[in-house]
Amino acid sequence: MEFNLTTRSEGDIVIIKTSGYLNNVGGEQIAEACYKEIDDGKKLFLIDLEESKVVNSIGVSILIEIIEKLQDVDGKLGYYNLAPIVEKTFNIMGLTKYSSVFQSESEALEGMS
Amino acid sequence: MTVKTPPKVELTIPIIHDMELAATKTAEVVAKHMELSEDKTAEISMALIEATINAFEHSESKSSNVEIHFVIQGDTLVIKVTDHGKGFDKSAVEIPNIEEKLSSDYKRGWGLQLIQELMDSVEFESTVDGTTVTMTKKK
Numbered sequence: 107m108e109f110n111l112t113t114r115s116e117g118d119i120v121i122i123k124t125s126g127y128l129n130n131v132g133g134e135q136i137a138e139a140c141y142k143e144i145d146d147g148k149k150l151f152l153i154d155l156e157e158s159k160v161v162n163s164i165g166v167s168i169l170i171e172i173i174e175k176l177q178d179v180d181g182k183l184g185y186y187n188l189a190p191i192v193e194k195t196f197n198i199m200g201l202t203k204y205s206s207v208f209q210s211e212s213e214a215l216e217g218m219s
Numbered sequence: 220m221t222v223k224t225p226p227k228v229e230l231t232i233p234i235i236h237d238m239e240l241a242a243t244k245t246a247e248v249v250a251k252h253m254e255l256s257e258d259k260t261a262e263i264s265m266a267l268i269e270a271t272i273n274a275f276e277h278s279e280s281k282s283s284n285v286e287i288h289f290v291i292q293g294d295t296l297v298i299k300v301t302d303h304g305k306g307f308d309k310s311a312v313e314i315p316n317i318e319e320k321l322s323s324d325y326k327r328g329w330g331l332q333l334i335q336e337l338m339d340s341v342e343f344e345s346t347v348d349g350t351t352v353t354m355t356k357k358k
Binding site for chain 2 (some may be wrong): 107127129160161162163164166167168170171173174177189190191194195198199200201203204
């Protein structure tokens, strides 16, 4: 279950689509992709987790790091296409207090603008 | 009269990165046999990932393996994850919260919290010779 990601932009919003197990390696890859874009002035990020149905708390804790970085630049993080267990994990860990969960890409793009 | 032994699956996995996923594959087969719902199966898998990673990371294990036992007791699945590390004091483990984590350099430490939230019951038995986490999930 090798982790991979692709990055694209929709206007000011950066969309990161992942596939594979979101563990420490996956989390670091997402963070690296986000930080590069933050350095380029981007502030709005969406992560499409449709193909990452298995996560662990180490990978998810790296998303907390990204939220913290985005707070420094007045940015926002959102996710969509989450498996129910991934959404539940995000709820338990409190991520949903400081970032947003959307059901679809269109809802996410609207919610982030 | 003979007493029927509950069905049991025993798994020994090496402490190798991502090997926790081998445990979840077994959990899925056992859960399917018990006809557990998809949501409950996913919760068991997530709790098992966390318990196994904890065993890998925090046990400073003398053995290079973690043992996982799945026991089907009627409509309850009992999972025991055992490492042979130095043990830990559960009362010394702080309950994490996102507000503190956001301002802390240490963002990790969510495993026990997740296990407790996702399973019906969780018990820890820890000595200087190792730790066993016993988790249950009812059908």
